[in-house]
Amino acid sequence: MTSNTATRALPVQDAQIHPRGALDVLSRAEVARLRDASAGGMHDLLRRCALAVLTSGSASDDPRAARDLYPDFDIQVLQQDRGVRIDLVNAPAMAFVDGEIIRGIAELLFAVVRDLAYTAIELGPDYAADLESSGGITNAVFGLLRNARILRPADPNLVVCWGGHSISRDEYLYTKQVGYELGLRALDICTGCGPGAMKGPMKGATIAHAKQRRRTTRYIGITEPGIIAAESPNPIVNHLVIMPDIEKRLEAFVRVGHGIIVFPGGVGTAEEILYLLGILLREENKGLPFPLILTGPTIAAPYFEQIDQFIRLTLGEEATRRYEIVVGDPVAVAKKMSAGIRQVREYRIQQKDSFFFNWAVDIPNEYQQPFVPTHEAMAALDLHHGRPAHALAADLRRAFSGIVAGNVKEDGMRRIEEFGPFEIHGDPDMMQALDALLRAFVEQRRMKIAGEYKPCYRVLT
Numbered sequence: 001m002t003s004n005t006a007t008r009a010l011p012v013q014d015a016q017i018h019p020r021g022a023l024d025v026l027s028r029a030e031v032a033r034l035r036d037a038s039a040g041g042m043h044d045l046l047r048r049c050a051l052a053v054l055t056s057g058s059a060s061d062d063p064r065a066a067r068d069l070y071p072d073f074d075i076q077v078l079q080q081d082r083g084v085r086i087d088l089v090n091a092p093a094m095a096f097v098d099g100e101i102i103r104g105i106a107e108l109l110f111a112v113v114r115d116l117a118y119t120a121i122e123l124g125p126d127y128a129a130d131l132e133s134s135g136g137i138t139n140a141v142f143g144l145l146r147n148a149r150i151l152r153p154a155d156p157n158l159v160v161c162w163g164g165h166s167i168s169r170d171e172y173l174y175t176k177q178v179g180y181e182l183g184l185r186a187l188d189i190c191t192g193c194g195p196g197a198m199k200g201p202m203k204g205a206t207i208a209h210a211k212q213r214r215r216t217t218r219y220i221g222i223t224e225p226g227i228i229a230a231e232s233p234n235p236i237v238n239h240l241v242i243m244p245d246i247e248k249r250l251e252a253f254v255r256v257g258h259g260i261i262v263f264p265g266g267v268g269t270a271e272e273i274l275y276l277l278g279i280l281l282r283e284e285n286k287g288l289p290f291p292l293i294l295t296g297p298t299i300a301a302p303y304f305e306q307i308d309q310f311i312r313l314t315l316g317e318e319a320t321r322r323y324e325i326v327v328g329d330p331v332a333v334a335k336k337m338s339a340g341i342r343q344v345r346e347y348r349i350q351q352k353d354s355f356f357f358n359w360a361v362d363i364p365n366e367y368q369q370p371f372v373p374t375h376e377a378m379a380a381l382d383l384h385h386g387r388p389a390h391a392l393a394a395d396l397r398r399a400f401s402g403i404v405a406g407n408v409k410e411d412g413m414r415r416i417e418e419f420g421p422f423e424i425h426g427d428p429d430m431m432q433a434l435d436a437l438l439r440a441f442v443e444q445r446r447m448k449i450a451g452e453y454k455p456c457y458r459v460l461t
Contacts, residue, residue: 010069011093015101017086019110030117031079033124042120045225049116049242050075052228053108054088054095056235057195064410066092066229077113086113108233111148111240118147119244137368141243141251142357148241150220150256151356156345158218159337160190160257162272163197164265164446165231171264174297174330175200178261181334183208187341190257192249193221193240194231197263202236220256224249230408245370246401250275255358258341259291261333262323264300266446267407267438271400273307275367277315278393280322284362289347290322291340298328306440313433314396315389366394373402373412375419378457383426383434399424403438406456407447413456421458428461435459 026034037043051073055066072090086109095105123131123140130136145151159182163175179189179201189205191198202219209217221237224246233240243249253260254276262273276292279285294304304325311319326333345355353360371377381395402422405412416422424434438459447453 012070012073012090013088013093013096013099015088015091015096017088017101017106017109019084019086019106019113026077026079026084026113026117027121028079030121031077031084033120034077034113034117042116046077046112046116047073047075049112049225049228050088050109051092052232053105053112053240054092056095056105056108056232062230062408064229064413066232077117084113086110104235104238108237108240112242115144115148115240115242118144119242122147123244134363134365134368137248137365138251138255138359138363141248141255144243144248145241145252145256145357148239150239150241152218153354153356156258156341156348156355157187158190158220158256158258159187159201159341160253160260161197161201161263162192162253162260162265162269163200163263164269165194165196165198166266166446167196167264168299170297170299172196172200174295174300174328175263176204177330178263178295178333179204180208181330182337183214184212185334185338186212186214187334187338188218188220190218190220190222190253192227192231192268193223193233193237194227195234197265197269198231199234199236200263201261202234206236222249222252226405226409226411229410246404247368247370251363251368254279254361254363256356257358258344259337260293261337262292262294264296264303264446266441267400267403270307270437271397271404273311274315274393274397274400277311277319277322278390278397279361279363279367281315281319281389281393282362282364288361289340289343290361291337291344292323293326293333293336293340294323295326295329295333301327303440303444306437310433310437314430315393319389319393364390366391367397371398371401373398373405373415373422375415375422378402378422378424381424381426383424383430385427385430399434403457416456421456424457424459431459431461435461 033042034046035043051066070092074089076087078085095101122143131140175197183205189202218239219236220239221233222241224243243252348355351360381399383395406416406422441447442453
């Protein structure tokens with residue numbers, strides 16, 4: 001199955017892998033797209049995502065780090081008469097044990113091939129018109145999740161956990177404690193699949209699930225191509241889904257999750273909070289039960305106070321009624337979430353909505369269309385008072401999304417290197433609050449795992 005290649009600064013491995021049930025056969029068209037190395041092809045994207053999976057557990061959040069460490073890595077997907085074969089060349093040896101690829105990493109690798117192949121065809125140019133309508137985009141999200149076998153007709157029990165990849169040790173241990181309490185109550189975990197607050201809840205839940213003798217458990221990681229290289233999947237993820245862009249990733253969280261817990265984080269976490277609040281503040285979603293808890297250890301209390309103040313200033317008091325802040329009490333968090341999910345279950349029964357996909361939540365087109373954070377687009381964001389809360393939340397979310405891109409996504413980093421920091425404009429009090437929040441993230445080292453952080457933005461007050 002494998003053969004070793006030697007004499008490198010970092011050990012590498014060649015391998016031929018045959019999927020074992022985690023990847024259905026691919027069409028010739030899908031394989032051709034994955035092998036296409038032209039500008040419009042998928043091969044470079046496949047290579048970057050595969051390398052992120054093969055370096056699972058990496059402590060770096062620089063999307064270029066793995067590429068620089070393994071410049072000769074390549075992956076080829078080959079169609080054979082009896083199925084698919086994946087060839088790895090100069091792959092990171094850390095993904096292997098005694099010459100055999102670690103089974104969990106192999107499964108994540110198959111998921112990469114599966115999702116990129118599906119996206120290349122089912123969401124390709126021939127279907128562009130379908131992705132212009134809100135319903136068409138939701139159907140695309142459903143199709144991706146169904147193809148990944150994430151949708152399971154069972155009682156609601158999936159808790160989405162958001163939070164930063166760069167958090168303190170105390171905060172990380174707290175996420176594990178919350179995950180443990182959730183696991184004891186037979187709740188499964190879905191996160192952004194990376195390290196930090198995305199790994200801790202899964203790690204805690206694995207122990208609790210083992211104690212409760214739960215053998216069918218789900219640790220779902222939902223990511224997208226622009227972020228996976230900076231947040232490689234953690235080793236506990238047993239269901240990986242790669243959505244085409246951040247907007248479909250966020251919609252997937254809301255559609256499959258039955259409640260959301262937010263741990264301390266940086267700009268990406270703030271983006272997620274604003275996205276969800278903007279949706280829940282819409283009149284169409286006013287009566288929709290959706291438990292949302294912000295939580296962390298006692299030392300994180302000032303962090304949530306600042307988040308809460310920013311939300312009150314920008315979105316108003318109504319927004320604060322859609323979430324609850326619980327500090328330093330993992331048991332209370334798990335009990336509240338479990339009770340909230342029971343309410344979701346009763347509501348779904350009454351509305352005859354599915355348990356596995358939240359069709360009832362109304363997500364408008366403005367929240368679904370991909371935002372490309374160019375300097376012009378960032379400067380044009382309408383961050384002023386007087387707008388409907390859900391509309392302002394959409395633009396605030398885009399502002400944070402642009403900063404995430406400038407921090408850890410290759411395209412965003414390239415724009416910053418070429419044109420300098422993004423400029424963000426708006427009402428003075430809002431910009432002052434935004435600037436203070438971002439400065440706090442920098443001071444608390446929530447922007448970067450290692451090294452000094454150089455801001456990719458400039459807030460103009």
